[in-house]
Amino acid sequence: MILTLVIPSVFLRGTLPQKTATEIDGLAKLASMQGVAVGPTIWNESFNDITQWTLPATSIPAILQVNNLLKLTVALPSISSPQAISIYRSVNLSLDRDPLITISLTVSSGVSYGIRFFGTTANNASFAAWREGSSLQHRPGLGSRETISVNLVAESSLSNPSLSLTNARITRVLFYLEAPSLTSGNFALALYDMHVNSIMRTPANSFEVSGNFTGIVADMGPATTSQGLFQVFVGLDIKGSPNLSYTLYFTQGASVVAQAYTYAPKLATTYELALLSPALVRSAPLFTGKIGSSSLIVRPLAGEINFFRLDSVEIRFLSASPLPQAGLNPSNYNSLMFYYLTFLFVVPVAMVSLLVKVFKDEDEN
Amino acid sequence: MKTKILATLLVGLIARIELASFAGHPGDLALFAYSARLYYESGRFDYLFPTLPLVYYVQLAFYSLYVLMRDSGFSDLVFMFHTNYIVEGLFFRIPLVLSDLGIFALILRFTGKLRYAALYLLNPLIIYLTGAWGTYDSLMMLPLVYGFVLLAKNERRLASVSFVLAGLLKLFGFVPFGLLAIENLVHRKWKEFGIQLGIAGGLTSLSFAPYLGAGLQDFYVGFVLRFLGLSGASTRAYDVFAIFSGSLYTGSSPLIWLGVATIAILFVWHVRKSSSTLQPLLLWSLVAAVALNAFSQAEPQWLSWVIPLAILYAFVTKRTGLAYYSYFYGIASTFLSITILQSAGYLVLGTPLVFINAIENFPGSVAVYAITISSMLLVMLGYVFAKPVRFKVEIVALVCLVYLQAYFWLSIMRILPV
Numbered sequence: 006m007i008l009t010l011v012i013p014s015v016f017l018r019g020t021l022p023q024k025t026a027t028e029i030d031g032l033a034k035l036a037s038m039q040g041v042a043v044g045p046t047i048w049n050e051s052f053n054d055i056t057q058w059t060l061p062a063t064s065i066p067a068i069l070q071v072n073n074l075l076k077l078t079v080a081l082p083s084i085s086s087p088q089a090i091s092i093y094r095s096v097n098l099s100l101d102r103d104p105l106i107t108i109s110l111t112v113s114s115g116v117s118y119g120i121r122f123f124g125t126t127a128n129n130a131s132f133a134a135w136r137e138g139s140s141l142q143h144r145p146g147l148g149s150r151e152t153i154s155v156n157l158v159a160e161s162s163l164s165n166p167s168l169s170l171t172n173a174r175i176t177r178v179l180f181y182l183e184a185p186s187l188t189s190g191n192f193a194l195a196l197y198d199m200h201v202n203s204i205m206r207t208p209a210n211s212f213e214v215s216g217n218f219t220g221i222v223a224d225m226g227p228a229t230t231s232q233g234l235f236q237v238f239v240g241l242d243i244k245g246s247p248n249l250s251y252t253l254y255f256t257q258g259a260s261v262v263a264q265a266y267t268y269a270p271k272l273a274t275t276y277e278l279a280l281l282s283p284a285l286v287r288s289a290p291l292f293t294g295k296i297g298s299s300s301l302i303v304r305p306l307a308g309e310i311n312f313f314r315l316d317s318v319e320i321r322f323l324s325a326s327p328l329p330q331a332g333l334n335p336s337n338y339n340s341l342m343f344y345y346l347t348f349l350f351v352v353p354v355a356m357v358s359l360l361v362k363v364f365k366d367e368d369e370n
Numbered sequence: 371m372k373t374k375i376l377a378t379l380l381v382g383l384i385a386r387i388e389l390a391s392f393a394g395h396p397g398d399l400a401l402f403a404y405s406a407r408l409y410y411e412s413g414r415f416d417y418l419f420p421t422l423p424l425v426y427y428v429q430l431a432f433y434s435l436y437v438l439m440r441d442s443g444f445s446d447l448v449f450m451f452h453t454n455y456i457v458e459g460l461f462f463r464i465p466l467v468l469s470d471l472g473i474f475a476l477i478l479r480f481t482g483k484l485r486y487a488a489l490y491l492l493n494p495l496i497i498y499l500t501g502a503w504g505t506y507d508s509l510m511m512l513p514l515v516y517g518f519v520l521l522a523k524n525e526r527r528l529a530s531v532s533f534v535l536a537g538l539l540k541l542f543g544f545v546p547f548g549l550l551a552i553e554n555l556v557h558r559k560w561k562e563f564g565i566q567l568g569i570a571g572g573l574t575s576l577s578f579a580p581y582l583g584a585g586l587q588d589f590y591v592g593f594v595l596r597f598l599g600l601s602g603a604s605t606r607a608y609d610v611f612a613i614f615s616g617s618l619y620t621g622s623s624p625l626i627w628l629g630v631a632t633i634a635i636l637f638v639w640h641v642r643k644s645s646s647t648l649q650p651l652l653l654w655s656l657v658a659a660v661a662l663n664a665f666s667q668a669e670p671q672w673l674s675w676v677i678p679l680a681i682l683y684a685f686v687t688k689r690t691g692l693a694y695y696s697y698f699y700g701i702a703s704t705f706l707s708i709t710i711l712q713s714a715g716y717l718v719l720g721t722p723l724v725f726i727n728a729i730e731n732f733p734g735s736v737a738v739y740a741i742t743i744s745s746m747l748l749v750m751l752g753y754v755f756a757k758p759v760r761f762k763v764e765i766v767a768l769v770c771l772v773y774l775q776a777y778f779w780l781s782i783m784r785i786l787p788v
Contacts, residue, residue: 007431010431010432010434010435011431013434013435013437013438014430014431014433014434017410017434017437017438017441018409018410018413019409019410019411019412019413020410020437020441021407021410021411021437021440021441022411022441023407023411023440024411024412025407025411026403026404026405026407026408026411026412027412028408028412028414235400235404236404238418240587240588250604265603266603266604267603267604268602268603268604269602269604270602271595271600271601271602273595273600274587274590274591274595276587276590276591277591277602278418278587278588278591278592279603280603284397316587317588319418321404323400323403323404323407323453338715338718338719338723338725339725341392341718341719342714342715342718342725344388345389345392345393345502345717345718348384348385348388348389348497348501349385349389349494349497349498349501349502349704350494350701350704352381352384352385353381353382353385353492353493353494353497354492354494354701356377356378356381356488356492357488357489357492357697360374360378360484360485360488361485361694363374
């Protein structure tokens, strides 16, 4: 019995003509690697000039105050349609300087808010550097202070994948508050800090880099298709501050196509074999690689990285499932569920009940 | 009697095959399919196969039959949003279904009662894991159960081999193996202890040998540290301690080591008093399975380990109530796993799909799951340690009450931020 299974498994090895499971050595494709850190502040909002801010005309009663912080207070009436109000200011941030904007704010609970950026290209064409589905949109107000960092190149790229961002600038930043219908009462948006840093990149010597970094970006060469991407295994050596915890991203341009679990250095070894999967994507990196490249990005969630070495990268593809056929549409799902539950619960329980009745006298034996 | 056995076998078999023909865990089956296809398509051995190596060998062996079909021109199809082909999924189930049938036969031979064997084969949790999910826990439970049967016949060395094989499929098999080793030490059977360790060392080395060629670093981090719970990755835990201590993603609780030490000490105390090895070994293996589900990640499939152990212990100690309770426990665990952890449509359609929001998609659902499961495990310990009692419908009501209370306080009243 065992031999009848072992012999075919030896002789049939490598005989399937299909190529549905493939693996490529990512390390062989590595173009460059950089240690990344937050650089000097290149712009700062001082919150002492209210004329810099614009509150568009609105029917919603609102007060805008600027005094070392910005406070927008609104009194929402109870109406049957959703309500929204926004404020904005002009800025002049060159995307060539790789700007990273950090915003500290509080928004009352009960309403939602969002942050939107707008810019112009080198040819003075306007573009919106925000997109629906981004974590910057429709965020619920927490009633407590939040700090948000946004990579403006990544946001611009994700919103405009085919746009050339060379010599482009961000020209406006906008905040909005929104509430569903029948929400009433006083709500506020308070901005405590808004500043922009440049990003400093330290090139690595071959596969390793040392210094104080808040990220590692490895350029894995021209973007390969993410179609059928199954897993990425990354072997790495990492050292950092005692509180270091980090995650990894695999990106195509600015889009995250796979993410790892959260890892912390172990006592036993500095080596880690990290698993990245499309199913684990739940956030985005602060630093991105080249727009036309695949990148592997290490992002500390706490602490900083002092040493990093890339030992191996295995990128795995499993052929994508064909699209579901029309034979089973949502209206048939209930029938399928009924069938499923019948064989899972009804048939076995009925059989056991029958057996227990039949063998009732066994209890006394 | 033969007709009843055949009828039971047929129902167990049909239920599994029917479910396996369309359902499956898209994540797990994609992992299995990838590794098997990599081997048979490009000839590459997958050193990063996510489970213990023996599982991979078994899967490759049975998959070769599927390869024969594909090589002879058979074309397979994907159902709905699943990640594997339909017939391919069936071939992954063959060793699991055979294991279930093997366990059924072992329990039947050991107890001589079809009722006990049927309580295993027709347990919805076992059917769910083998037929619908496609995970390999029954593959581990076959040598585990066989080990206890061999021990009952005083075949201690063969029992050790059987437990090691179970441990090489899922580490839990090393629990009875370790307890048996402790028992050898307690009774100063040095030679037996040495032979036992030799068997374990030999089989383990043999099993891992192909992996060592891929480099010790990946082997150490990918296997040794991961399977000892010392991995750097923070994966999700479903146990009650993780949920209420806010350490949902920090791996096993340190309390697990306290639990392991306590079980070892209590086993030594028990084995010194007992004239039999089987009963203490069964009892403390069962308690260890409960402890693992309470203190570590508590994956839903781990809940199945207690079922064959409870049935064997029920027979050995004449606790019919425990055997029946293990059946109810299987039904309830399946219901909770389907509704809370996966969504009803997940295994069926291959993508998460909620059918009834009120029981599938509610705030604090994982906490409700953990509390209900912990309560059921506690009731099981009650059946194990208290004097033998019949299984009563009040127990069903009690578990329902725990579920509803947890639902009320944690999901509706939101008294805790879980």
